[in-house]
Every structure is written in C-alpha cells, then in structure tokens.
Amino acid sequence: MPSAQLTRRQLLGATGASGLTAAATLITSSAPAGATPWSRTNPFTLGVASGDPAPDGVVLWTRLAPEPLALDGRGGMDDKPVQVLWQVATDPGFGERTVVRAGSATATAALGHSVHVELNGLLPDREYWYRFRAGDQLSPVGRTRTSPAYGASLQELRFAFTSCSNLPAGYFTAYRHMAQDDLDLVLHLGDYIYEGSGASPLPGRSHVSGKEIFTLGDYRTRYSQYKTDPDLQAAHAAAPWIVTPDDHEVENNYADEISQIDTEPDQDRAVFRARRAAAYQAYYEHMPLRRRSLPSGPDMQLFRRIRYGQLAEFNVLDTRQYRDDQIEGCTSACPERWAPERTILGADQEAWLQDGIGASGSTWNVVANQVVTFDADGTAGxxxxxxxxxxxxxxxxxxxxxxxxxxxxxxxxxxxxxxxxRSVVSDLKLDFRDQASATVGVELLGTSISSGGDGTDIDARGRTWLAENPHLKFVNVQRGYQRCVLTPGQWRTDYRVVDAVTTPDAPVRTRAEVFIESGRPGVAGITRH
Structure with missing residues (x-):
C-alpha cells in the first residue's frame, strides 16, 4: 500500500522500530517537552474509537480530556487548539514498513477538543491499527477494519449489536466480552448514556454530577464518565462502530421538539431545542461520526446507509428526531395508533427507507432500529x-x-x-392480527448492556407476550449483547447473556442461537441452551 510520500515527521518517528514499545518511544520523543500544560498528563483518558467504515477508509476518533470528570465539561483543557498527530498501520507494532497513513488534526475547544479523522485511500476489507499523539502523550492503540468493495462477494460478516448501557445500573462486562469476539463491526442502537441523576449502590457507578443533565457541559461530563469505563473502551478499540441515538442521549421519551418534561406552550419548545442542541453536539463530540453528522443547532443528520459488499446493507434509522408526539391516554386496542397521518420517521426518511430496501441488491437488508416494530399485546386473556x-x-x-x-x-x-x-425474536407479519398473513421479515430485539439490572431468564411480561403473540418465538430478560454471523446462505444470531451486572467479571454464555435462511422471510430455527 502506498504511503503517499510520507515525510519523516509524518511518520511520527517510526523509523524501523520493531514492536510497540520501541515505536512509541520514538514517537513520543519527537514532541517538545513541556509543549502544553498537560504534556506530562495523559489526555487520552477516554480511549479511542473508529466508525462508519467505507471500502477506502473509516472515521478515527479521540477526545483530549486529561481531567475527564471535571464538572464544567472541559475535561481539563483550556481554549487553545491542539494539534493531534495520528498514524495508521497494517500491524499493531507500527513498524517502519507497515505505517500506511499519517497526519495531524486540530482539536478545538468548540468541539470539546474531539478529533474526527475521515480516512480515505485505504484498501477495502482490510484490518488496520491506529493511534494518536498529543504533546508528549501517546494514545492507546485501536483496531479497525474497512468495509469490502461495494461489488465484492463477501463470504462472511461478523458483527454485534447492543444498546442501553446505564452506568449506575451495573458493570459493562458485556462490552468486554464483545471486545474479545473478533468482530468486523459493532452496531450501537441507542441509550449510550443516561441523562438522569443516577445514584448507584455499586462502587464508582453513580453519575458524578448527581443531577439530570441539561447543558453542553453537563452532557460532556456524562459522556466522559461513561467513556472512562475500561470495558467500553475495549469494545471501541476492538472494531469499528456504527452508532445511532435513542432518547436517553437527550431526554427520556422525547419526540422531535416535544419534551416529556416541559409540555406547555411554545416557549418550552425553545428551551427543549436548546437542550437537544447541546445533547446532539455532545453526542457528535464523543462518537466516530462523519462530518455530515455534525449538528446544526438542534438538528443532526443520523439516518444513513452503509454497505458491506454484496452481502449486507445497513439502513441506520433515526426514530426520535422527526416523530409525532406519543399518544396519551389510549387504552385497550388503541385505534388511534393506526392513524395514517402519524409518523415515526418523517416523510423523507420513510421514503428513503422504503426505496433503499426495495432497490437493494444485497443478500441481507439490515435495518438498524432503536425501538420495537413488532406488535405485542401485553394483556393476558x-x-x-x-x-x-x-x-x-x-x-x-x-x-x-x-x-x-x-x-x-x-x-x-x-x-x-x-x-x-430484553431479548425477543419475532416474525414480522404483514398483519399481526392474522397469523396466516405474509411474513415480511424477522426482528431481533436485543437486550441491554446493563439497564434494568441483573434481569432473569423470563418475567411475567415475557410469559404474557409469548402467550398472546404467536409471532414471538423467543423471550429472555438477561443482560448481554447479540453476535451475528452472516453468510450468503444463512444468518445466525447468538444471544449472549451474563448472569449478573451488579457483580463484576460475570462470565458470558450463549442462551440461544437463531437461524434465518437467505431468501426465506421468517425464523428458520432456534436452538436454546
């Protein structure tokens, strides 16, 4: 792979060192001592990440925060911009002949001293390692992978999906197990943080601010606290992520510009728009997103499509920013929910989803979605x-x-x-009231990383759902994540569970394996363990 005429300085001093320690010494020695007030303090306390892979590149992310839990949200940084050097190699030792790209990015106070490097010029379907340097300090090393060429005939794709990582509710052990799974990709489907006050009986798991968050500084500190978790850092450093937020990145159950706290007249919407703008900016600052997702006030482009050769296409949804308000006071069958004018995606995104799925030539059309789509009657009898x-x-x-x-x-x-x-597997029926109607797909609802506490194999709601809804094939209420292995002929999802999140280091096991056959909508089989 060409190095694009990299200079000795751009190579960050990696002049033939074999092994990470030697290379790191050379890289660090090229920075002037005392260049910044924190030059002897680690600014990479939040780790590194990559995301939104393409055949020729990926987004590399880090944020400088030598004091990550500072309540002003500045992370211990002043207003000065900082040049951050970055480096990409084909091996984790960053040997002289394996460094393929290098450069610098400016971390500014306006974006919380975050760095988003949009790489191109890499080879498709390749594994790479990356790292950053600021001042005298070197970041941890991250592993990433480009997606295959758009026309490539890919034989296997391994990815995980997850959501709902509530720090006070428990340890992020599932993230650590995910990091050890040799994945090509991770999907995070929302509730990356929780905005509430969040006291916890677990050591070190209470939210440091001790209050619900509203300002940009508040949100920055909350993300910083979550990102200091070593298990979360390990999962980010192990594979590229595709992310989309749900509600708790802003406020519980919000709908478009409607706050579920302040529902009174128009002036309250202005207050909520300011809160949403702060929340979206902090989300961008802490995620490996492309520049097209940089917020403009309270608006942020999040729905997008990412292809993996001919094998899979990921349609990433945004089910919060354009939705109508939730129905209130509706009981029993709730005919109001069928109102044709109501939307959860907005007209543009709805057309984008339908047209994209209809025109896709991929073996698998994956919809990365925040909230349940299947019908589930929750009343017994x-x-x-x-x-x-x-x-x-x-x-x-x-x-x-x-x-x-x-x-x-x-x-x-x-x-x-x-x-x-909770975990649920469902056939998606054209008419859930008629089980003889066509099956149009499968929904794999994944459980939380920690939200809800330790959980159980099945609860009263799960039993009611199974009894009342024949299209539901499996229910589990433990914590964990979902590991998917896709081939041209079959999709397999392993529901991976931990027995507890209120005690650290819980082992992981596979509770069920779900099988889907290519070209045949619906669940082909489930193996329970």
Missing amino acids: AGESYGLDNWMGYAGARQRWYDAVHRRGVDNMVVVTGDAH
Whole structure:
C-alpha cells in the first residue's frame, strides 16, 4: 500500500522500530517537552474509537480530556487548539514498513477538543491499527477494519449489536466480552448514556454530577464518565462502530421538539431545542461520526446507509428526531395508533427507507432500529394493550413500511432493535392480527448492556407476550449483547447473556442461537441452551 510520500515527521518517528514499545518511544520523543500544560498528563483518558467504515477508509476518533470528570465539561483543557498527530498501520507494532497513513488534526475547544479523522485511500476489507499523539502523550492503540468493495462477494460478516448501557445500573462486562469476539463491526442502537441523576449502590457507578443533565457541559461530563469505563473502551478499540441515538442521549421519551418534561406552550419548545442542541453536539463530540453528522443547532443528520459488499446493507434509522408526539391516554386496542397521518420517521426518511430496501441488491437488508416494530399485546386473556413509545404507537406508519416491503418482493429484511432491555425474536407479519398473513421479515430485539439490572431468564411480561403473540418465538430478560454471523446462505444470531451486572467479571454464555435462511422471510430455527 502506498504511503503517499510520507515525510519523516509524518511518520511520527517510526523509523524501523520493531514492536510497540520501541515505536512509541520514538514517537513520543519527537514532541517538545513541556509543549502544553498537560504534556506530562495523559489526555487520552477516554480511549479511542473508529466508525462508519467505507471500502477506502473509516472515521478515527479521540477526545483530549486529561481531567475527564471535571464538572464544567472541559475535561481539563483550556481554549487553545491542539494539534493531534495520528498514524495508521497494517500491524499493531507500527513498524517502519507497515505505517500506511499519517497526519495531524486540530482539536478545538468548540468541539470539546474531539478529533474526527475521515480516512480515505485505504484498501477495502482490510484490518488496520491506529493511534494518536498529543504533546508528549501517546494514545492507546485501536483496531479497525474497512468495509469490502461495494461489488465484492463477501463470504462472511461478523458483527454485534447492543444498546442501553446505564452506568449506575451495573458493570459493562458485556462490552468486554464483545471486545474479545473478533468482530468486523459493532452496531450501537441507542441509550449510550443516561441523562438522569443516577445514584448507584455499586462502587464508582453513580453519575458524578448527581443531577439530570441539561447543558453542553453537563452532557460532556456524562459522556466522559461513561467513556472512562475500561470495558467500553475495549469494545471501541476492538472494531469499528456504527452508532445511532435513542432518547436517553437527550431526554427520556422525547419526540422531535416535544419534551416529556416541559409540555406547555411554545416557549418550552425553545428551551427543549436548546437542550437537544447541546445533547446532539455532545453526542457528535464523543462518537466516530462523519462530518455530515455534525449538528446544526438542534438538528443532526443520523439516518444513513452503509454497505458491506454484496452481502449486507445497513439502513441506520433515526426514530426520535422527526416523530409525532406519543399518544396519551389510549387504552385497550388503541385505534388511534393506526392513524395514517402519524409518523415515526418523517416523510423523507420513510421514503428513503422504503426505496433503499426495495432497490437493494444485497443478500441481507439490515435495518438498524432503536425501538420495537413488532406488535405485542401485553394483556393476558381478554383485552389488549400496546406500547406507545415504539412502533406499536405508530402502527399506521409501520404498515406503510411493511406493505412496501411486501409489494416490492423483498425477502431478506432483518430488523435489529434495542431499547426494551430484553431479548425477543419475532416474525414480522404483514398483519399481526392474522397469523396466516405474509411474513415480511424477522426482528431481533436485543437486550441491554446493563439497564434494568441483573434481569432473569423470563418475567411475567415475557410469559404474557409469548402467550398472546404467536409471532414471538423467543423471550429472555438477561443482560448481554447479540453476535451475528452472516453468510450468503444463512444468518445466525447468538444471544449472549451474563448472569449478573451488579457483580463484576460475570462470565458470558450463549442462551440461544437463531437461524434465518437467505431468501426465506421468517425464523428458520432456534436452538436454546
């Protein structure tokens, strides 16, 4: 791979050192001593990350924060910009002949001294390692991987998906196990942080601010605290991530510009828009996102499509920013949820999703989605009840989506979902009230990293859901993550669970394996353990 005429300075001093320690010494020695007030203090306390892979590159991320828990959200930095050097190699030792790209980026106070390097010029479907340097300090090393060429015939893809990592609720042990899985990709489907006050009986797990967060400084400190967790850092450093937020990155159950706290007149919407702008900026500052996702006030471009050769296409949704308000006071069957004018995606994103899935030539169409799409009657016996903050409360919009999939003959749609703090496998029916209707896909609802505490194998709600909803095939209420292995002929998802999150170092095991056959909508089989 060409090095694009890298200079000796751009190579960061990696002049033939074999092994990380020797290379790190050379890199560090090229920085002038005392260049910054924190030059002898580690500014990389939040780790490193990569994301949104493409065939020719990926986004590299870090943020300088020598004092990560500072309550002003500045991370111990002043207003001065800092030049951050970065380096990419084909081996973790960064030997002279393996460094393929290097350069510098300016970390500014306006973006919390975060760094987003959008790489190009790399080879498709390749493993790379990367690191940063600021002052005298060298960052941890991260591993990433580019996606395959768009027309490539990929034989296997390994990825995990997860959501809902609530720091006070428990340890992030599942992230550590995920980091050890040799993955090509990780999908995070929302609730990366929680905005509430968050006291915890577990040592070191209470939110340091001790209050609900509202300002940019508040959100920065909250992200900083989460990102100091070593298990989360390990998962980020192990593979590139594709991320999308849900509600807790801003406020519980918000809908577009409608706060669930301040629901009074228009002036409250202005207050919430300011809060949303702060939350979105902090989200961007702490995630490996491309410049196209840089917020403009309270608006942020999040829905996007990422291809993995001919094998898979990921349709990443945003189900918060454009939705109508949730229905309130609706009981029983709730006919209001079928109102055709209601939307959860907004008109533009809805058309984008339907057209993209209909035109895709990929073996698997993956919808990376925040909230449950399947119908689930939650009342045992006579009567009905449904969730209203998820797609059940926007059933008319869901029907337009499912109808489009069926009309266009799509037979490869798999929806991966977060939010609900439980694992559920469901056939997606064209009409959930008629089990003989066509199956248009499969939904794999994934459990939380820690939200909800230790959990259990199944609870009362799970038993009711299974009894009342024949399209549901599996329910579990433990914590963990989902590991997916895709081939041209089959999709397998391993539901990986830990028995406890309130005690550290819990082992992980596979509770169930779910199988889907290419070209055949619906669950082909489940092996329970």
